[in-house]
Amino acid sequence: MLIKDGKRVDGRKPDELRPIKIEAGVLYRADGSCYLEWGGNKIMAAVYGPREALPRHIQDPTKALVNARYNMASFSVEERKRPGPDRRSIEISKVTSEALESVIFTELFPRTVIDISIEVLDAEAGTRCAGITAAGVALADAGIPMRDIPVACAAGKVDGTIVLDLTSEEDQEGEADLPIAIAPRTEEILLLQMDGHMSYKEFEEALELAIKGCKEIAKLQRKALLNKYKTFEVG
Amino acid sequence: MMRKIVLPGSVVGNAKGKIAGKGVFKEGDKLYSSRLGILEEKGKVVNVIPLSGVYDPNVGDTVIGVIQEVFKNAWIVDINAPYPALLNMEDAPWKMEYGETAKYLKVGDVIVALIKLVDEARNVEITMKGKPCRKIEDGIIIEVQPSKIPRIIGKNASMLNILKKYTQCWIFIGQNGRIWIKGEDEKVNLLIKAIRRIEKEAHTFGLTERIIKMLGG
Amino acid sequence: MEIPEVKRLSAVKRDHLARLAKERKRPDGRKPDEYRPIKIERNVIKKAEGSARVKIGNTLVLAGIKLEIGEPYPDSPEEGAMTTYVELPPLASPEFEPGPPTPDAIELARVVDRGIRESDYIKLDKLCIEPGEKVWIVFIDIHVLDYDGNLFDACSLAASAALQNAIIPNERYDLGENQPLPVGSPPVSCTFVKYEDFIVIDPCLEEEEIAQARFTVALDKNGDIRAMQKGLKGSFTIDEIKNNIKRAQIQAKKIRKLLEE
Numbered sequence: 001m002l003i004k005d006g007k008r009v010d011g012r013k014p015d016e017l018r019p020i021k022i023e024a025g026v027l028y029r030a031d032g033s034c035y036l037e038w039g040g041n042k043i044m045a046a047v048y049g050p051r052e053a054l055p056r057h058i059q060d061p062t063k064a065l066v067n068a069r070y071n072m073a074s075f076s077v078e079e080r081k082r083p084g085p086d087r088r089s090i091e092i093s094k095v096t097s098e099a100l101e102s103v104i105f106t107e108l109f110p111r112t113v114i115d116i117s118i119e120v121l122d123a124e125a126g127t128r129c130a131g132i133t134a135a136g137v138a139l140a141d142a143g144i145p146m147r148d149i150p151v152a153c154a155a156g157k158v159d160g161t162i163v164l165d166l167t168s169e170e171d172q173e174g175e176a177d178l179p180i181a182i183a184p185r186t187e188e189i190l191l192l193q194m195d196g197h198m199s200y201k202e203f204e205e206a207l208e209l210a211i212k213g214c215k216e217i218a219k220l221q222r223k224a225l226l227n228k229y230k231t232f233e234v235g
Numbered sequence: 236m237m238r239k240i241v242l243p244g245s246v247v248g249n250a251k252g253k254i255a256g257k258g259v260f261k262e263g264d265k266l267y268s269s270r271l272g273i274l275e276e277k278g279k280v281v282n283v284i285p286l287s288g289v290y291d292p293n294v295g296d297t298v299i300g301v302i303q304e305v306f307k308n309a310w311i312v313d314i315n316a317p318y319p320a321l322l323n324m325e326d327a328p329w330k331m332e333y334g335e336t337a338k339y340l341k342v343g344d345v346i347v348a349l350i351k352l353v354d355e356a357r358n359v360e361i362t363m364k365g366k367p368c369r370k371i372e373d374g375i376i377i378e379v380q381p382s383k384i385p386r387i388i389g390k391n392a393s394m395l396n397i398l399k400k401y402t403q404c405w406i407f408i409g410q411n412g413r414i415w416i417k418g419e420d421e422k423v424n425l426l427i428k429a430i431r432r433i434e435k436e437a438h439t440f441g442l443t444e445r446i447i448k449m450l451g452g
Numbered sequence: 453m454e455i456p457e458v459k460r461l462s463a464v465k466r467d468h469l470a471r472l473a474k475e476r477k478r479p480d481g482r483k484p485d486e487y488r489p490i491k492i493e494r495n496v497i498k499k500a501e502g503s504a505r506v507k508i509g510n511t512l513v514l515a516g517i518k519l520e521i522g523e524p525y526p527d528s529p530e531e532g533a534m535t536t537y538v539e540l541p542p543l544a545s546p547e548f549e550p551g552p553p554t555p556d557a558i559e560l561a562r563v564v565d566r567g568i569r570e571s572d573y574i575k576l577d578k579l580c581i582e583p584g585e586k587v588w589i590v591f592i593d594i595h596v597l598d599y600d601g602n603l604f605d606a607c608s609l610a611a612s613a614a615l616q617n618a619i620i621p622n623e624r625y626d627l628g629e630n631q632p633l634p635v636g637s638p639p640v641s642c643t644f645v646k647y648e649d650f651i652v653i654d655p656c657l658e659e660e661e662i663a664q665a666r667f668t669v670a671l672d673k674n675g676d677i678r679a680m681q682k683g684l685k686g687s688f689t690i691d692e693i694k695n696n697i698k699r700a701q702i703q704a705k706k707i708r709k710l711l712e713e
Binding site: 027028029030033040042044045046048051069071073074075076077078079080083084085115117118119121122123124 | 496497498499500503510512514516517518520537539541542543544545546550552553591593595597598599600624
């Protein structure tokens with residue numbers, strides 16, 4: 001029983017997000033960075049670039065390449081993960097790169113690459129969404145020109161109920177998981193994956209809920225970026 | 236008090252009455268910011284002055300570069316941009332024969348140069364023919380965020396003059412975020428601290444007074 | 453850390469650092485035996501059995517301890533095992549590229565490992581579950597987050613601090629209650645670099661960029677030597693090495709106090 005009296009195992013209502021904390025510009029070397037805590041997730045994202053894409057033969061003469069890399073630290077999961085990319089990380093890196101590229105004005109920087117590094121330091125379900133959300137903040141922090149700041153969130157089906165922001169338990173025992181990433185201003189879908197079993201109506205409900213969640217998180221992203229520059233208020 | 240800070244995707248105006256300037260794009264009937272920066276309206280033009288980001292080379296900019304590679308008739312120069320710059324031997328301030336390039340500038344040498352050319356594929360050429368251009372042989376070079384250079388110079392060089400006055404250091408500013416400084420060790424350290432503070436607080440009001448105070452004015 | 457020549461040091465910077473070195477001054481104003489501010493935070497990763505985040509100046513590293521049950525080595529059937537791994541992810545420096553561990557990362561991991569192993573910091577003989585069959589394997593995973601010089605000391609400190617608060621996850625394997633990982637006294641590592649005949653402790657990034665030689669020594673609580681490593685292509689004289697160790701003995705005491713807080 002994952003839902004009892006309208007409450008989930010961790011006490012949340014079906015449409016409630018886990019607590020989220022976002023900090024922009026936390027690293028010294030990176031051009032842009034973001035540290036994000038989302039439930040039990042701890043993510044560090046950093047951006048380098050645009051910088052010269054090398055070797056030269058990979059350069060695109062018309063635009064910047066966007067290269068996101070999602071990686072989990074060995075100690076971030078209950079059973080130690082062997083270091084290095086596995087198939088899951090490679091797939092997540094790919095869909096993340098594609099999601100981020102759609103909002104970046106890549107034509108402004110031909111022949112370059114924008115490198116985004118997402119490290120999961122502590123994992124608790126929803127790491128790919130947390131990664132994209134952190135990457136969006138890091139990109140803005142780095143001064144990468146974008147149409148919007150990308151944000152991501154997942155919805156799912158648990159005990160027949162559509163819920164927002166699944167925990168590990170809900171992800172494992174539930175009936176469906178739908179992570180999405182959007183450009184919050186226009187609600188354009190940048191990333192969408194699904195596994196499980198949902199009727200069309202359930203999907204519509206889950207999508208609406210996930211978009212609502214994304215928009216709430218987008219507010220937190222903007223707050224974090226503005227906060228970085230607020231500490232010197234005078235007069 | 237703070238200037239208005241906008242983010243990528245923030246609405247910055249109506250497309251009907253205003254024109255999209257730097258860091259601004261048009262979508263439908265509105266203008267939006269593409270950058271994290273400060274909103275600036277100059278008549279009809281809406282600009283967003285970025286608070287961060289790489290140096291984007293413009294023709295005419297004065298830059299401080301580091302020689303990366305030496306060819307028989309040219310050098311490749313790191314100008315702190317996503318694009319390396321080419322310096323042809325004809326554009327050097329010395330007369331030389333083919334193959335003599337290494338005699339004048341070798342890897343690691345630092346120069347002041349001007350951006351001569353930037354094409355659509357962002358190939359950049361620089362020249363050392365021009366008043367400020369020279370080889371830098373002393374002092375130190377510090378790197379700041381290129382987006383903060385205008386604030387370090389200030390309106391009519393007001394901030395730059397304050398820095399020079401109170402530290403008595405030689406200060407030469409490259410548009411590409413590199414600054415050449417010469418002076419007494421202690422004064423240089425104080426100057427660097429002041430510059431770092433300007434970097435951090437570039438977007439706030441009252442900065443000039445705070446810097447004067449910090450430098451002992 | 454070997455940094456590619458191109459795009460790194462300008463002649464002006466080299467000359468400036470050389471001039472300062474002749475006057476026994478460092479680019480950030482520190483004394484030759486002065487460490488940058490050190491900050492240690494423990495228990496920062498929930499999923500790990502032990503963890504610590506260490507900052508030395510702007511250098512930031514995160515160490516996580518994971519324990520798994522495995523087979524003992526045939527020559528030590530009643531002892532647990534330990535292994536150390538360092539990851540240099542691209543986010544920590546514009547020069548780090550994704551891929552298998554570089555020789556730098558491997559050297560870092562092995563030097564940190566040696567310090568811990570030779571100090572008998574982890575009581576491996578207390579990690580036996582079934583002699584010859586099952587023992588606890590301790591994984592020390594260090595994740596560098598921000599590289600601004602001196603990864604050797606930052607990684608060693610993070611590993612030591614993470615092991616200090618580590619637990620044996622008995623409950624996960626139905627072996628009873630969780631217990632603290634049995635540890636002795638931690639090693640403390642001190643790293644020096646030499647440039648222009650100037651030997652300084654805790655090199656910042658700029659100093660590492662022109663360093664000709666590097667020396668790391670791990671000391672125990674009595675000031676005895678447990679591990680050493682000389683690195684890079686330059687050399688030290690015998691007196692310089694001896695002097696480094698003496699200098700380390702003094703500085704290590706201060707760092708040990710931080711670990712004991």
